[in-house]
Amino acid sequence: MRLAKLLLSACLVPALAFADDAALETAAALRAQALADDTAWNVVESLTTEVGPRLAGSEADARAVAWAQAKFEELGYDRVWIEPVTFPKWERRSESAQVLGVNAQPLLVTALGGSPGGTVEAGIVRFDSLDALKAAPAGSLEGKIAFVDYRMERARDGSGYSHGSAVRGRGPSEAIRKGAVGFLMRSAGTSAHRVANTGITRFDEGLSPVPSAALSLPDADQLARLLAQGPVRVRISLDCGWDGEYTSHNVIGEITGREAPQEVVLLGAHLDSWDLGTGAIDDASGIGITMAAGHLVRQLPQRPRRSIRVVAFANEEQGLLGGREYARRHATDVARHVIAVESDFGAGRIYGFNTSGGESGAVARIAGALAPLGIAQMPGKGGPGPDISPLAAIGGAWAWLGQDGSRYFDLHHNADDTLDKIDPADLAQNAAAYAVFAWLAAESGADFGSKAKAPAAD
Amino acid sequence: MRLAKLLLSACLVPALAFADDAALETAAALRAQALADDTAWNVVESLTTEVGPRLAGSEADARAVAWAQAKFEELGYDRVWIEPVTFPKWERRSESAQVLGVNAQPLLVTALGGSPGGTVEAGIVRFDSLDALKAAPAGSLEGKIAFVDYRMERARDGSGYSHGSAVRGRGPSEAIRKGAVGFLMRSAGTSAHRVANTGITRFDEGLSPVPSAALSLPDADQLARLLAQGPVRVRISLDCGWDGEYTSHNVIGEITGREAPQEVVLLGAHLDSWDLGTGAIDDASGIGITMAAGHLVRQLPQRPRRSIRVVAFANEEQGLLGGREYARRHATDVARHVIAVESDFGAGRIYGFNTSGGESGAVARIAGALAPLGIAQMPGKGGPGPDISPLAAIGGAWAWLGQDGSRYFDLHHNADDTLDKIDPADLAQNAAAYAVFAWLAAESGADFGSKAKAPAAD
Numbered sequence: 001m002r003l004a005k006l007l008l009s010a011c012l013v014p015a016l017a018f019a020d021d022a023a024l025e026t027a028a029a030l031r032a033q034a035l036a037d038d039t040a041w042n043v044v045e046s047l048t049t050e051v052g053p054r055l056a057g058s059e060a061d062a063r064a065v066a067w068a069q070a071k072f073e074e075l076g077y078d079r080v081w082i083e084p085v086t087f088p089k090w091e092r093r094s095e096s097a098q099v100l101g102v103n104a105q106p107l108l109v110t111a112l113g114g115s116p117g118g119t120v121e122a123g124i125v126r127f128d129s130l131d132a133l134k135a136a137p138a139g140s141l142e143g144k145i146a147f148v149d150y151r152m153e154r155a156r157d158g159s160g161y162s163h164g165s166a167v168r169g170r171g172p173s174e175a176i177r178k179g180a181v182g183f184l185m186r187s188a189g190t191s192a193h194r195v196a197n198t199g200i201t202r203f204d205e206g207l208s209p210v211p212s213a214a215l216s217l218p219d220a221d222q223l224a225r226l227l228a229q230g231p232v233r234v235r236i237s238l239d240c241g242w243d244g245e246y247t248s249h250n251v252i253g254e255i256t257g258r259e260a261p262q263e264v265v266l267l268g269a270h271l272d273s274w275d276l277g278t279g280a281i282d283d284a285s286g287i288g289i290t291m292a293a294g295h296l297v298r299q300l301p302q303r304p305r306r307s308i309r310v311v312a313f314a315n316e317e318q319g320l321l322g323g324r325e326y327a328r329r330h331a332t333d334v335a336r337h338v339i340a341v342e343s344d345f346g347a348g349r350i351y352g353f354n355t356s357g358g359e360s361g362a363v364a365r366i367a368g369a370l371a372p373l374g375i376a377q378m379p380g381k382g383g384p385g386p387d388i389s390p391l392a393a394i395g396g397a398w399a400w401l402g403q404d405g406s407r408y409f410d411l412h413h414n415a416d417d418t419l420d421k422i423d424p425a426d427l428a429q430n431a432a433a434y435a436v437f438a439w440l441a442a443e444s445g446a447d448f449g450s451k452a453k454a455p456a457a458d
Numbered sequence: 459m460r461l462a463k464l465l466l467s468a469c470l471v472p473a474l475a476f477a478d479d480a481a482l483e484t485a486a487a488l489r490a491q492a493l494a495d496d497t498a499w500n501v502v503e504s505l506t507t508e509v510g511p512r513l514a515g516s517e518a519d520a521r522a523v524a525w526a527q528a529k530f531e532e533l534g535y536d537r538v539w540i541e542p543v544t545f546p547k548w549e550r551r552s553e554s555a556q557v558l559g560v561n562a563q564p565l566l567v568t569a570l571g572g573s574p575g576g577t578v579e580a581g582i583v584r585f586d587s588l589d590a591l592k593a594a595p596a597g598s599l600e601g602k603i604a605f606v607d608y609r610m611e612r613a614r615d616g617s618g619y620s621h622g623s624a625v626r627g628r629g630p631s632e633a634i635r636k637g638a639v640g641f642l643m644r645s646a647g648t649s650a651h652r653v654a655n656t657g658i659t660r661f662d663e664g665l666s667p668v669p670s671a672a673l674s675l676p677d678a679d680q681l682a683r684l685l686a687q688g689p690v691r692v693r694i695s696l697d698c699g700w701d702g703e704y705t706s707h708n709v710i711g712e713i714t715g716r717e718a719p720q721e722v723v724l725l726g727a728h729l730d731s732w733d734l735g736t737g738a739i740d741d742a743s744g745i746g747i748t749m750a751a752g753h754l755v756r757q758l759p760q761r762p763r764r765s766i767r768v769v770a771f772a773n774e775e776q777g778l779l780g781g782r783e784y785a786r787r788h789a790t791d792v793a794r795h796v797i798a799v800e801s802d803f804g805a806g807r808i809y810g811f812n813t814s815g816g817e818s819g820a821v822a823r824i825a826g827a828l829a830p831l832g833i834a835q836m837p838g839k840g841g842p843g844p845d846i847s848p849l850a851a852i853g854g855a856w857a858w859l860g861q862d863g864s865r866y867f868d869l870h871h872n873a874d875d876t877l878d879k880i881d882p883a884d885l886a887q888n889a890a891a892y893a894v895f896a897w898l899a900a901e902s903g904a905d906f907g908s909k910a911k912a913p914a915a916d
Binding site: 049194195229278415416420 | 518679877879
């Protein structure tokens with residue numbers, strides 16, 4: 001079926017087919033070269049080692065921006081620039097929790113991003129799920145700490161996270177509505193180690209925020225076992241909170257297209273990280289993969305027809321702030337962003353490819369060039385990465401290069417997100433896929449379907 | 459050869475052989491029952507959950523002593539008593555470290571037990587090994603922090619720990635001799651996670667102790683990468699130290715022998731733990747295995763000939779204080795301790811068995827009864843467990859039930875030492891081995907070689 005379409009397309013546009021053949025030959029060479037190349041690894045090592053954790057708004061945020069500009073220059077990008085992104089700054093200073101009384105012992109917690117500071121001592125009321133918390137009678141948590149003990153499932157596509165992140169995002173507000181003075185949750189993660197998972201939460205308007213934190217999985221187990229024996233009182237002490245505004249930057253490197261430089265194939269990842277690890281798989285790996293992909297195409301004898309733009313987005317973690325600002329700033333240029341793809345799901349091997357639409361022949365040609373990397377075309381699967389979703393919402397076409405996320409939530413948003421957890425061969429496979437995709441999308445004249453539209457009302 | 463000896467022994471003492479047959483039948487029944495029994499698991503769960511971390515001298519030390527007395531009573535031990543053990547008290551209050559300057563970032567550390575508190579800021583000098591530190595010129599670390607980056611090997615028998623623990627025990631003093639103001643080491647452990655391994659260190663007399671801490675393995679990697687790029691300054695802030703004396707207790711439960719109650723088969727483990735985890739594999743598992751073994755023998759229709767004494771030793775972690783005190787207090791009774799064995803190497807399956815000597819027929823009969831558990835007799839292997847080593851040093855016979863320690867140093871002395879890391883089936887295999895051993899050694903009249911002697915001069 002795919003072959004038939006390819007043959008049909010070859011018959012109808014023989015001149016283009018010759019060009020395509022050359023482009024596919026280049027893609028094959030690029031693929032082989034990328035698999036043997038360590039640029040992505042070197043970029044990830046450099047960012048995670050020299051900058052380390054880079055919480056949006058922290059001193060390290062500015063160092064990361066300077067690092068990214070220098071790295072784009074070093075990698076030979078034709079144009080490098082920054083675009084400001086302003087957001088409220090949240091800081092974490094210290095955090096602790098203890099079981100009180102006859103079973104006194106510490107519990108390993110981490111504050112949820114956006115939590116206020118404060119110390120609360122109260123009895124614990126445990127819920128299996130967010131729905132169970134929602135079903136609690138009004139006022140039933142008066143003076144209590146709510147504990148949502150939802151167990152997130154491990155899955156290749158990360159599907160378990162939708163429930164886990166809902167507990168984190170909506171749990172605190174639900175608890176406050178029932179009268180709770182504090183909020184604890186089993187981390188939205190899959191690690192069996194003593195690492196707790198942070199991540200942004202939000203408090204609904206009109207509610208008074210309460211200290212909100214996540215327990216490591218062993219600590220959640222421990223608290224559940226103690227609760228099975230009888231009432232448990234816990235003290236949570238958080239020193240953290242919002243403190244003014246900060247202006248960071250999206251950092252952008254571009255390989256300028258030789259024929260249609262105004263048409264852009266966008267590769268994205270985010271530069272910020274949470275502060276507990278060094279942000280290796282979230283998202284230095286994405287920065288490494290996309291910077292390396294552009295660099296590899298840049299090494300070819302000639303630039304592709306269109307431009308390749310790599311965007312290192314600011315502050316993804318606290319609400320896609322860099323991605324939203326990019327879409328706002330470039331709203332009138334949506335159609336010129338011919339297609340966008342983001343790497344923000346770790347460093348596991350890519351197994352699937354899909355796009356939001358576009359000329360099926362062009363998409364199939366890219367899929368064919370990705371297939372030797374073990375990547376299958378998967379119609380109907382995936383979606384735009386977080387930072388390109390605001391662009392997609394106003395009509396930008398997207399591609400999805402789906403990574404194996406089976407281990408992603410062992411590391412995501414916790415202290416174990418460090419360089420040693422990345423397999424260099426898996427990382428190179430990712431860089432190869434992004435290089436092949438970027439090259440073929442930028443060398444092609446295909447329409448992938450980008451067309452300015454009003455964002456949906458939701 | 460072993461069979462020949464068995465037949466010979468059967469020919470020479472036919473009456474004893476009949477008694478042995480009955481004892482071996484009972485051992486087989488005990489083995490099967492123990493494999494299906496969850497007493498060891500329940501004991502480990504109870505201690506790690508209800509008491510949690512129980513640093514020697516802490517408030518939880520007293521709770522652990524009370525817990526152990528109550529648990530022996532609950533498990534039907536005939537006699538339960540305590541023996542005081544007094545030692546200096548060391549406390550950990552807080553600990554942190556940071557890289558300073560252009561690569562500013564936190565490093566995950568934990569203070570070594572016995573470290574003084576204090577804050578030092580200094581340049582780092584890295585060494586591959588303790589020997590490399592020893593070889594540094596006198597005065598060469600003046601005003602510096604020594605960093606010993608020795609990588610411990612993983613091994614079934616835990617043999618990698620001898621070097622790792624030497625770095626911890628002797629590294630600080632060696633560093634001080636060269637002028638160092640602080641000491642850092644790659645944790646003496648094998649975990650790839652963000653957990654650092656504590657453990658006792660000692661400062662040689664005449665030296666002024668300096669803040670001494672261990673880095674998690676990812677943090678040691680990070681520091682080594684930064685040092686490969688150029689000089690690195692680090693701040694270490696420890697709030698910890700010695701504070702007076704404390705009196706804890708060895709807690710002892712005994713199954714009183716029916717014929718020779720003054721003869722004792724001793725099963726040991728230690729009740730204290732480090733404070734970072736809940737002391738699950740170090741050494742609640744040993745407490746669970748030995749308490750369950752005695753309990754299982756207690757369930758038999760009649761007591762064994764000799765007594766089985768289970769000792770939950772106080773403060774093993776800071777220098778075998780409970781074991782030393784036990785040997786001191788019972789020094790005149792060495793010969794009545796017919797054999798002693800200790801479980802203090804986690805909860806991995808037992809694969810090997812050996813004794814310090816004794817009648818070979820009796821030892822072979824025990825080995826034969828352990829064989830169905832996958833345990834091989836291994837002449838020349840093993841040694842006395844830490845807390846029974848002072849007893850062994852004055853002539854007490856010992857047995858070794860060697861556990862698979864391949865994963866032990868992933869958890870030992872760090873925050874990951876929690877209940878969820880124990881496999882209940884492996885734990886039951888351990889309890890079965892201890893029950894079989896205790897029963898056969900206590901039911902037998904064999905001489906295992908205990909004989910009072912003066913301790914070696916070293």
